[in-house]
Amino acid sequence: MASAIEAENLVKTFGDVRALDGVSLDVPEGTVLGLLGPNGAGKTTAVRVLTTLLQPDSGRAAVAGVDVLKHPNEVRSLIGLSGQYAAVDEYLTGRENLQMVGELYQMSARDAKKRALELLEWFNLSDAMDRTAKTYSGGMRRRLDLAAALVVRPPVMFLDEPTTGLDPRNRLALWEVIETLVEQGTTLLLTTQYLDEADRLAHDIVVVDHGKVIARGSADELKAEIGGERIEVVVHHPDLVPEAVAALTPFAKGDPAVEKNTRRITVPVSGGARVLADAIRELDARSIEIDDIGLRRPTLDDVFLSLTGHATEDEDAADEGGAAAKKGRRGHGKDA
Amino acid sequence: MTTALPDAAIGPVPVVRRRGAAATLHDSWVVAKRNLRRMTRIPEIVVFGLMQPVMFVLLFSYVMGGAIVIPGAPPGHDVYIQYLMAGIFAQTVTFAVAGASAGIAEDMTKGLVDRFRSLPMSRAAVLTGRTLADLVQTAFTVVVLALVALLVGWRIHDGVLNALAAFGLLLMVGYAFSWIGALIGLSVRSPEAATSAGLIWLFPLTFISNAFVPVSSMPGWLQPIAYWNPFSSTVQACRSLFGNQIGPVPDAWPMQHAVLVSIGWSVLITVVFSWLSVRKYRRAAG
Numbered sequence: 001m002a003s004a005i006e007a008e009n010l011v012k013t014f015g016d017v018r019a020l021d022g023v024s025l026d027v028p029e030g031t032v033l034g035l036l037g038p039n040g041a042g043k044t045t046a047v048r049v050l051t052t053l054l055q056p057d058s059g060r061a062a063v064a065g066v067d068v069l070k071h072p073n074e075v076r077s078l079i080g081l082s083g084q085y086a087a088v089d090e091y092l093t094g095r096e097n098l099q100m101v102g103e104l105y106q107m108s109a110r111d112a113k114k115r116a117l118e119l120l121e122w123f124n125l126s127d128a129m130d131r132t133a134k135t136y137s138g139g140m141r142r143r144l145d146l147a148a149a150l151v152v153r154p155p156v157m158f159l160d161e162p163t164t165g166l167d168p169r170n171r172l173a174l175w176e177v178i179e180t181l182v183e184q185g186t187t188l189l190l191t192t193q194y195l196d197e198a199d200r201l202a203h204d205i206v207v208v209d210h211g212k213v214i215a216r217g218s219a220d221e222l223k224a225e226i227g228g229e230r231i232e233v234v235v236h237h238p239d240l241v242p243e244a245v246a247a248l249t250p251f252a253k254g255d256p257a258v259e260k261n262t263r264r265i266t267v268p269v270s271g272g273a274r275v276l277a278d279a280i281r282e283l284d285a286r287s288i289e290i291d292d293i294g295l296r297r298p299t300l301d302d303v304f305l306s307l308t309g310h311a312t313e314d315e316d317a318a319d320e321g322g323a324a325a326k327k328g329r330r331g332h333g334k335d336a
Numbered sequence: 337m338t339t340a341l342p343d344a345a346i347g348p349v350p351v352v353r354r355r356g357a358a359a360t361l362h363d364s365w366v367v368a369k370r371n372l373r374r375m376t377r378i379p380e381i382v383v384f385g386l387m388q389p390v391m392f393v394l395l396f397s398y399v400m401g402g403a404i405v406i407p408g409a410p411p412g413h414d415v416y417i418q419y420l421m422a423g424i425f426a427q428t429v430t431f432a433v434a435g436a437s438a439g440i441a442e443d444m445t446k447g448l449v450d451r452f453r454s455l456p457m458s459r460a461a462v463l464t465g466r467t468l469a470d471l472v473q474t475a476f477t478v479v480v481l482a483l484v485a486l487l488v489g490w491r492i493h494d495g496v497l498n499a500l501a502a503f504g505l506l507l508m509v510g511y512a513f514s515w516i517g518a519l520i521g522l523s524v525r526s527p528e529a530a531t532s533a534g535l536i537w538l539f540p541l542t543f544i545s546n547a548f549v550p551v552s553s554m555p556g557w558l559q560p561i562a563y564w565n566p567f568s569s570t571v572q573a574c575r576s577l578f579g580n581q582i583g584p585v586p587d588a589w590p591m592q593h594a595v596l597v598s599i600g601w602s603v604l605i606t607v608v609f610s611w612l613s614v615r616k617y618r619r620a621a622g
């Protein structure tokens with residue numbers, strides 16, 4: 001598949017800060033790349049370079065095969081950008097905002113007006129379209145901003161933390177919009193601090209920290225990489241624990257852990273749901289009464305923790321844990 | 337948002353191919369429309385922009401007019417306002433600097449400029465669109481100010497055509513100065529700082545000039561500076577075109593060729609500052 005977005009060894013420094021320290025990306029046409037990382041990791045800088053807003057110190061990038069540094073204006077007519085902060089004019093109405101963007105994309109006034117109305121309807125902003133954006137809620141502004149990015153039906157879109165600051169309902173609604181766009185063939189680069197967001201929307205995930213790519217792969221690959229798939233069983237009576245451990249040992253990929261007081265047994269496994277089904281059958285055959293059983297997969301939070309030694313939201317821990325975490329880091333085989 | 341897209345999400349939209357100057361003009365007009373709309377939504381800006389010169393007219397002509405003696409003319413309010421208005425007009429149009437600097441600085445700190453910079457539009461349009469909108473505001477202010485001045489006794493004494501030429505010259509100067517404002521707005525990056533930075537240097541510029549008192553009353557070493565001040569030639573040109581000159585025009589060369597010098601300054605300022613501003617805007621990475 002052809003690449004819609006390519007970046008090779010992008011470096012961008014601000015004084016002493018290496019915001020991008022050799023980032024390479026490759027997003028095949030029609031797929032979603034989730035750029036995942038904590039605050040200050042370099043996500044916005046990467047988006048700004050790829051959308052022609054910022055010149056990198058070195059490296060090269062292309063969008064839809066067009067060189068970003070050599071032909072920025074051509075790139076601009078192929079992309080839609082919804083930045084980290086909604087880029088709408090507060091003193092213009094929703095309709096005027098979209099119409100202006102359409103006209104600046106060189107549409108005729110009539111076409112821009114028509115397109116604005118379509119988008120306002122799709123984003124449920126028709127009722128508010130003649131009010132100034134100043135009166136809009138955060139969610140409405142986000143939607144207007146996303147609509148502005150969609151004016152020319154761009155084949156490649158960049159969304160920088162599209163759901164940060166949104167309530168869960170608006171967040172879900174925005175996810176649905178994004179999924180529709182992707183279904184219809186849009187290539188998307190999405191940055192996020194939310195692991196569940198990347199998990200749900202992205203085909204491929206690139207984890208960045210301190211301007212460097214520290215891991216890449218699909219959500220499943222990243223989870224598989226740190227392993228840690230396990231079955232958790234809670235037996236009905238403490239006396240059942242030894243027999244349950246015996247029943248589960250054939251499936252175990254390591255030593256089972258037992259928490260006596262909660263009657264919980266945790267067994268590392270590999271093989272997913274099939275192993276879980278086998279385990280349930282085995283426990284049932286031995287008539288061991290259980291209160292609860294489940295397959296626990298690591299979340300992307302676990303992935304992040306294992307890669308960087310700090311959780312995603314924890315800025316301070318980033319620096320303290322940095323050195324220790326580096327030793328534990330495991331590079332991923334798949335490279336751009 | 338649960339309804340299907342009204343249209344395929346991706347695919348070409350009809351666009352008009354414009355090139356070079358046509359593209360810059362179109363985009364500038366779209367941005368100017370946006371700025372004019374904003375002015376109607378925040379009328380305070382226009383109203384306060386008007387109040388300052390109107391207040392100057394009333395204060396200078398009624399409070400100080402009686403005390404200032406113009407050589408070759410009898411003292412008095414009616415005489416001084418004839419002398420004064422060219423200065424007030426010139427001061428009003430140069431204050432377009434503050435509007436442009438504050439407006440551009442605000443645009444640069446808001447996310448909207450990223451939208452503009454990510455669009456396939458002319459790189460100069462954000463700035464020309466601002467200066468064009470300011471030109472419209474300046475024209476409106478000048479018209480209202482002229483009406484107020486007529487009410488308190490100012491008169492045109494040299495025909496309507498010459499007066500129109502004076503207004504044309506004033507707009508040209510105002511346009512030039514709004515480019516200085518654009519560069520200031522791009523340099524300071526905070527709307528509050530931009531307002532002060534836009535205004536502060538205008539006070540010496542307007543007071544070391546022939547706007548309010550004759551240059552001949554200033555110390556000798558200051559006189560050449562005052563005569564070559566672009567502000568003075570504009571004032572002198574307007575004074576002559578309005579037929580408001582009292583006594584002979586000063587002998588200094590820039591005063592004898594005031595219209596020419598004023599146009600020259602305006603063109604020079606527009607060319608230099610628009611070039612510097614557009615270059616700075618292109619480079620602004622923030």
Ligand SMILES: Nc1ncnc2c1ncn2[C@@H]1O[C@H](COP(=O)(O)OP(=O)(O)O)[C@@H](O)[C@H]1O
Pocket residue numbers: 014017018019037038039040041042043044045046622
């Ligand atoms: N314009 C700038 N000037 C100075 N430092 C910057 C600038 N933009 C970003 N940075 C720094 O670069 C690093 C990466 O920032 P950014 O790309 O915004 O991260 P993210 O979007 O992942 O939160 C941060 O340390 C940030 O402080």
Ligand SMILES: [Mg+2]
Pocket residue numbers: 040043044045084160161
């Ligand atoms: Mg960011």
